[in-house]
Amino acid sequence: MSQTGYLVVSALMFTIGTFGVLIRRNPLVIFMSLELMLNAVNLSFVSFSSSLDDVGGQIAVFFVLVVAAAEVVVGLGIIVAVLRRRQDATADDLSMMRG
Amino acid sequence: MLAATFSFNIEKLVWVIAATICLTGSLGTVALRNTVHNALSLVATLFGVAIMFVLQQAYFLAAIQVIVYAGAIVILFLFVIMLLGIDSRDDLYPDHRPWYLPLAAVVAVSVGLMVIAAALVGVTQVTGARSQLASLKPDDDIARLGEVLFTNHVYAFEITAVLLTIAVVGAVVLVRKAGPAIDLDEFPLPEPEPEPEPEPDYDDEVDEFGDEPTVEVDDDVEAEVDAPTVEAEEVTPR
Numbered sequence: 001m002s003q004t005g006y007l008v009v010s011a012l013m014f015t016i017g018t019f020g021v022l023i024r025r026n027p028l029v030i031f032m033s034l035e036l037m038l039n040a041v042n043l044s045f046v047s048f049s050s051s052l053d054d055v056g057g058q059i060a061v062f063f064v065l066v067v068a069a070a071e072v073v074v075g076l077g078i079i080v081a082v083l084r085r086r087q088d089a090t091a092d093d094l095s096m097m098r099g
Numbered sequence: 100m101l102a103a104t105f106s107f108n109i110e111k112l113v114w115v116i117a118a119t120i121c122l123t124g125s126l127g128t129v130a131l132r133n134t135v136h137n138a139l140s141l142v143a144t145l146f147g148v149a150i151m152f153v154l155q156q157a158y159f160l161a162a163i164q165v166i167v168y169a170g171a172i173v174i175l176f177l178f179v180i181m182l183l184g185i186d187s188r189d190d191l192y193p194d195h196r197p198w199y200l201p202l203a204a205v206v207a208v209s210v211g212l213m214v215i216a217a218a219l220v221g222v223t224q225v226t227g228a229r230s231q232l233a234s235l236k237p238d239d240d241i242a243r244l245g246e247v248l249f250t251n252h253v254y255a256f257e258i259t260a261v262l263l264t265i266a267v268v269g270a271v272v273l274v275r276k277a278g279p280a281i282d283l284d285e286f287p288l289p290e291p292e293p294e295p296e297p298e299p300d301y302d303d304e305v306d307e308f309g310d311e312p313t314v315e316v317d318d319d320v321e322a323e324v325d326a327p328t329v330e331a332e333e334v335t336p337r
Contacts, residue, residue, distance in 0.1 A: 004218060004219060005114060005118070007219075008215055008218055010214075011215040012122055012211060012215075013121055014210070014211065015210060015214070016122070016125040016126060016129055016207075017125065017128075017129070018206070018211070019207035020128065022203035022206060023199070023203045024129070028134055028176060029129075029134060029137050032138065032176065035168070039145060039148050039168075042148065043152075046155050046160060049235070050155040054234065055240075055247050056247070058157055058235075058240070059247055062244070063259065065160075066263065067262065068172070069167060069172060070262050070263055070265075071266075072172050072175060073175070073266045073270045074273070076175055076176070077269065077273035077274045078273055079179065084183070085288065
């Protein structure tokens with residue numbers, strides 16, 4: 001398959017992820033949509049890497065994976081700390097966290 | 100010749116299957132109501148992306164994708180979902196702002212159109228010199244990845260170690276039961292059910308709105324006949 005096909009799939013996944021981040025209120029689902037967007041970007045990185053014959057794109061994907069793992073750990077820690085106090089907290093309630 | 104055509108078709112077939120898995124899983128991640136179903140759809144999407152990595156000869160990244168994402172990150176999500184017992188009462192769309200859903204759709208679609216346009220237009224116009232030292236080795240992609248990672252990007256790699264350490268320490272500090280790092284009073288416990296409001300005082304309402312409830316009118320009519328008319332005269336000018 002040509003590179004365009006991968007890029008279109010990546011763009012559609014990114015769109016769906018953006019939509020999810022915008023409309024969902026459950027912080028966990030927002031995080032999952034964020035992972036979706038990161039994966040869409042990873043896919044286009046690998047696609048450009050193979051079409052340009054340059055391993056730099058795959059290096060970028062490697063670091064994105066590491067950063068995504070760290071981000072998920074910290075983000076889920078925050079969500080657990082919040083939801084432990086309030087079971088039904090939504091993203092709107094997280095505005096309480098401002099100083 | 101025949102083999103080339105055949106392999107191309109197989110690749111295309113696998114691509115179609117992977118794209119279907121990716122897009123269906125993405126929609127499920129965003130649109131399903133149950134949080135566990137969202138997480139499982141996310142797993143499907145990540146597998147589809149891993150298939151696409153394999154199609155593009157990024158075998159190491161495909162393996163890492165399955166191990167790290169599907170094996171660790173989604174398991175973390177499922178742990179949190181089941182640990183906290185999050186139910187599916189989450190309303191799918193914010194109902195208190197009716198204009199929000201169309202706005203979100205417009206924003207997301209315009210972002211997507213922008214990226215698709217860039218993909219369709221820019222593919223044939225990629226500029227810049229091709230890399231000489233970092234070209235792919237399809238048969239041995241791990242070796243090339245390691246070479247470049249530990250030479251050109253070695254500082255970023257070392258900083259990654261710091262990042263992971265900070266993330267682990269931060270997660271432990273955040274989730275610890277009680278500690279000086281978090282002021283738990285910022286998130287008060289849900290308040291108990293409020294006591295039922297005492298019956299409103301009807302005399303006050305008469306003063307405020309000039310409209311006396313019928314109950315009191317009846318009482319007054321029964322008690323003394325003159326009182327309602329007097330009050331009505333007082334109230335009327337307002």
